[in-house]
Amino acid sequence: MMKKVWGLSIIALVLFSCGTKQQKENQETTTDELTAISVDKVLSNTKDYVEKELVVEGLVNHVCSHSGKRMFILGTNPDETLRITPNEKIGVFEKGLEGNTVRIKGVLKELIIDEDYVAQLEKEVAEGMDNEALHDHSGGDHDEEEESADDSSKIKQIEQMKADIAQSENGFDAQYWLEASEVEVVETDPTEKVASEEDVEEHEHEDGHAH
Amino acid sequence: MKIRKLNRALHRDLGYIFFAMTVIYGLSGIALNHINDWNPNYVIQTKAINIQHTPIDHDQINREKAIALMNQYASGEKYKNHYFPSDTQLKIFIKDGSVTINTQTGSGVIETSKRRAIFHQVNYLHYNPQKWWTIFSDIYAVSLIILAMTGLFILKGKNGITGRGAWLTILGAFIPVLFLLLYYWKIF
Numbered sequence: 001m002m003k004k005v006w007g008l009s010i011i012a013l014v015l016f017s018c019g020t021k022q023q024k025e026n027q028e029t030t031t032d033e034l035t036a037i038s039v040d041k042v043l044s045n046t047k048d049y050v051e052k053e054l055v056v057e058g059l060v061n062h063v064c065s066h067s068g069k070r071m072f073i074l075g076t077n078p079d080e081t082l083r084i085t086p087n088e089k090i091g092v093f094e095k096g097l098e099g100n101t102v103r104i105k106g107v108l109k110e111l112i113i114d115e116d117y118v119a120q121l122e123k124e125v126a127e128g129m130d131n132e133a134l135h136d137h138s139g140g141d142h143d144e145e146e147e148s149a150d151d152s153s154k155i156k157q158i159e160q161m162k163a164d165i166a167q168s169e170n171g172f173d174a175q176y177w178l179e180a181s182e183v184e185v186v187e188t189d190p191t192e193k194v195a196s197e198e199d200v201e202e203h204e205h206e207d208g209h210a211h
Numbered sequence: 212m213k214i215r216k217l218n219r220a221l222h223r224d225l226g227y228i229f230f231a232m233t234v235i236y237g238l239s240g241i242a243l244n245h246i247n248d249w250n251p252n253y254v255i256q257t258k259a260i261n262i263q264h265t266p267i268d269h270d271q272i273n274r275e276k277a278i279a280l281m282n283q284y285a286s287g288e289k290y291k292n293h294y295f296p297s298d299t300q301l302k303i304f305i306k307d308g309s310v311t312i313n314t315q316t317g318s319g320v321i322e323t324s325k326r327r328a329i330f331h332q333v334n335y336l337h338y339n340p341q342k343w344w345t346i347f348s349d350i351y352a353v354s355l356i357i358l359a360m361t362g363l364f365i366l367k368g369k370n371g372i373t374g375r376g377a378w379l380t381i382l383g384a385f386i387p388v389l390f391l392l393l394y395y396w397k398i399f
Binding site for chain 1: 246250252253255291292294295296297302304305306307309324335338339340341342
């Protein structure tokens with residue numbers, strides 16, 4: 001009887017230790033059916049893509065290491081990033097994805113932030129609750145401390161939201177993120193030049209403004 | 212008599228079945244309680260470096276130059292990619308980390324991360340990674356309630372729920388109630 005128990009325990013341990021490897025493999029499934037588009041294109045045409053399935057390609061500059069529930073990929077301008085959240089199938093992102101160019105299949109989500117939403121958010125923060133809207137980090141790279149933001153930094157973020165709403169023409173602001181269903185690591189061309197300031201300047205001149 | 216026997220059997224078997232789950236959620240609970248103080252998923256190490264030949268012209272940095280720069284300060288690391296987060300910063304991604312350099316002052320930092328043994332796995336599970344896990348952890352949560360209820364009626368007599376057990380149960384319930392009175396309802 002004890003032999004059976006030990007046998008089952010060893011099998012369970014092996015399965016448990018393989019869990020993260022299996023998860024990594026899940027993240028490397030194919031995204032062949034759709035043509036990959038750039039982060040810049042998504043960010044400049046967000047309204048066109050809301051609730052649509054798309055494939056976006058970009059360099060992972062950060063994975064939230066506390067939870068693995070958020071990842072950021074870079075546009076041409078490093079100040080502009082697209083937030084990626086995992087769907088139920090993926091679960092979490094591994095920190096090892098940082099520095100890889102990835103092709104992500106997912107659905108673009110929109111969150112409208114108006115005065116009512118901010119009022120509700122303030123109430124939630126006062127009650128010690130967390131909210132996905134406070135994890136936007138749209139300024140590109142961010143440090144780990146922001147992941148476990150304390151109340152004062154959350155209040156600052158809420159104040160910023162209020163300021164953004166006040167400045168907006170429509171009376172609301174919006175956040176966009178991609179809910180990923182598949183993540184594929186792309187092997188990059190070693191001779192390819194990575195985004196430089198020169199590229200950014202050229203991009204700005206073409207569009208007449210920075211994204 | 213028969214109900215008490217059933218109660219003991221239920222408490223015993225659920226205890227066995229969910230022993231591992233209790234340890235998993237106990238460990239990850241401690242980890243998440245202190246999320247502001249440490250990173251339960253990764254051991255992150257940083258090392259300050261100082262680049263000699265500065266300022267570095269961003270236009271001069273290509274893959275080969277970035278690798279050469281990385282090899283001076285993080286020899287043996289595997290280069291993955293690089294980019295310029297700002298006018299004064301170069302970030303080189305290496306396997307399991309990054310090298311960030313201020314291209315004007317030469318100051319920089321090498322950051323590497325390694326998965327924290329056991330906590331990485333239990334924390335992964337605590338974040339409900341898959342739908343079936345959510346279902347399983349819901350079953351566990353219901354079972355915990357059953358374990359608590361059946362636990363009250365394991366013993367009879369002076370150490371049972373009619374004696375010492377009652378006082379300890381009241382004490383255990385009083386602590387969260389006190390916390391709610393102080394910080395949630397703020398009646399004091």
